[in-house]
Amino acid sequence: MTTVMDRAKAITITPTRAPLIGRVTPPGSKSITNRVLLLAALAKGTSRITGALKSLDTKLMAAALRDMGVGIEEPDETSFTVTSTGTLKAPGKPLYLGNAGTAMRFLTAALALVEGEVIADGDEHMRKRPIGPLVTALRSVGIAISDTNGCPPVTVRGTGRFGAGRIEIDGGLSSQYVSALLMAAACGTGPVEVALTGTEIGARGYVDLTVAAMKAFGARVEKLDEATWRIEPTGYVATDFYVEPDASAATYLWAAEVLTGGRIDLGVAPEDFTQPDAKAQAVIAQFPHLPAVIDGSQMQDAIPTIAVLAAFNETPVRFVGIANLRVKECDRVRALSTELARIRPGLAHEEGDDLIVSSDPALAGQTLPTEIETYSDHRIAMSFALAGLKIAGITILDPDCVGKTYPGYWKALAGLGVELEERT
Numbered sequence: 189m190t191t192v193m194d195r196a197k198a199i200t201i202t203p204t205r206a207p208l209i210g211r212v213t214p215p216g217s218k219s220i221t222n223r224v225l226l227l228a229a230l231a232k233g234t235s236r237i238t239g240a241l242k243s244l245d246t247k248l249m250a251a252a253l254r255d256m257g258v259g260i261e262e263p264d265e266t267s268f269t270v271t272s273t274g275t276l277k278a279p280g281k282p283l284y285l286g287n288a289g290t291a292m293r294f295l296t297a298a299l300a301l302v303e304g305e306v307i308a309d310g311d312e313h314m315r316k317r318p319i320g321p322l323v324t325a326l327r328s329v330g331i332a333i334s335d336t337n338g339c340p341p342v343t344v345r346g347t348g349r350f351g352a353g354r355i356e357i358d359g360g361l362s363s364q365y366v367s368a369l370l371m372a373a374a375c376g377t378g379p380v381e382v383a384l385t386g387t388e389i390g391a392r393g394y395v396d397l398t399v400a401a402m403k404a405f406g407a408r409v410e411k412l413d414e415a416t417w418r419i420e421p422t423g424y425v426a427t428d429f430y431v432e433p434d435a436s437a438a439t440y441l442w443a444a445e446v447l448t449g450g451r452i453d454l455g456v457a458p459e460d461f462t463q464p465d466a467k468a469q470a471v472i473a474q475f476p477h478l479p480a481v482i483d484g485s486q487m488q489d490a491i492p493t494i495a496v497l498a499a500f501n502e503t504p505v506r507f508v509g510i511a512n513l514r515v516k517e518c519d520r521v522r523a524l525s526t527e528l529a530r531i532r533p534g535l536a537h538e539e540g541d542d543l544i545v546s547s548d549p550a551l552a553g554q555t556l557p558t559e560i561e562t563y564s565d566h567r568i569a570m571s572f573a574l575a576g577l578k579i580a581g582i583t584i585l586d587p588d589c590v591g592k593t594y595p596g597y598w599k600a601l602a603g604l605g606v607e608l609e610e611r612t
């Protein structure tokens with residue numbers, strides 16, 4: 189698998205004449221898969237993970253753990269069997285984590301548990317994604333760690349132990365910093381308190397997801413107040429774990445359903461997801477009467493989906509609380525405004541960190557030949573494909589970038605009867 193953008197490749201979508209009706213099983217959750225892979229690696233014994241996502245991001249996490257001596261087998265398309273001594277060994281080479289934010293942030297904290305020096309690096313996009321607050325927090329509990337101008341690569345000189353005491357962390361830029369500290373903290377020499385400094389935190393639901401996964405692997409975590417968690421030094425116990433489907437992946441299917449007036453059975457009800465992006469379903473269901481202002485802070489990965497949907501809404505939509513989108517796989521605020529405006533000038537613009545989508549229901553049925561730049565960002569590719577369900581001439585460049593979290597995306601659309609023309 190490669191993360192290098194393949195500009196020659198493209199997919200042009202033919203608008204659907206009929207409502208999309210059918211069944212699609214979304215892949216397993218990326219967020220949960222990468223949490224439980226790490227937790228299983230930190231537990232002594234064998235853990236069987238089922239329902240897991242197999243995609244670039246989880247392959248990178250699994251490969252890094254294998255490099256550190258963890259046995260990971262893949263008995264089938266959706267399972268990992270993880271066998272570990274409960275410790276991570278220093279790999280003989282830098283860990284390569286591509287543009288997988290979860291792998292980079294979660295492992296950066298976990299590398300304190302390795303005895304020896306480890307470098308964690310990523311691709312050119314990851315090298316622009318901030319990790320400074322996490323590095324500063326780790327240093328505050330005596331971990332020898334350095335970054336590169338606030339971004340990866342990071343070098344950690346671990347002692348095999350995490351330490352104990354209070355760690356303050358600013359989770360404003362990324363909740364993944366908080367999740368990373370919480371997971372490593374259960375392997376501390378004593379109890380650890382993780383406390384938020386700022387009032388803001390990127391989607392809180394991801395921290396809840398972390399705590400739930402930690403508890404499933406035997407950790408004792410107590411939420412002392414809205415900004416503080418206390419983690420006991422229990423370590424982890426190997427367990428079997430079923431990963432629920434990916435809520436962010438589900439957003440494309442929920443949107444495809446309302447855009448085409450169809451019915452897509454995902455085999456799981458929106459209320460049964462524990463991931464923050466499941467909140468998006470209630471918003472998407474209001475189409476074509478989406479709210480005038482949508483706060484994206486608690487469902488960040490769903491915003492590209494809703495922004496493209498908003499282009500077909502009856503009235504304009506302002507997206508607020510999305511400044512963090514500027515430090516994801518690409519600057520998503522910029523990518524969304526640029527690519528929507530490429531479809532039709534004026535369709536979207538930025539005001540500070542807000543995104544305003546002008547909306548034009550009359551776009552549906554038009555032919556507007558447009559090549560959508562995807563910036564190596566799976567969510568830009570997947571969300572703009574939705575525009576192609578209604579507008580003729582939408583071409584998605586570098587369509588394989590969906591492999592970061594949803595390698596079966598194009599097949600899923602084709603399975604629903606969407607006609608895709610591939611340029612290779």
Ligand SMILES: O=C(O)C1=C[C@@H](OP(=O)(O)O)[C@@H](O)[C@H](O)C1
Pocket residue numbers: 218219220289290361362363364365367390391394488489512
């Ligand atoms: O913890 C997680 O699994 C994630 C947290 C979010 O990132 P930030 O915490 O960086 O906002 C989200 O965008 C990402 O896709 C997955």
Ligand SMILES: C=C(OP(=O)(O)O)C(=O)O
Pocket residue numbers: 287288289290291489516517567593
């Ligand atoms: C932001 C994302 O990923 P990550 O931070 O895990 O790279 C995403 O999947 O939309």
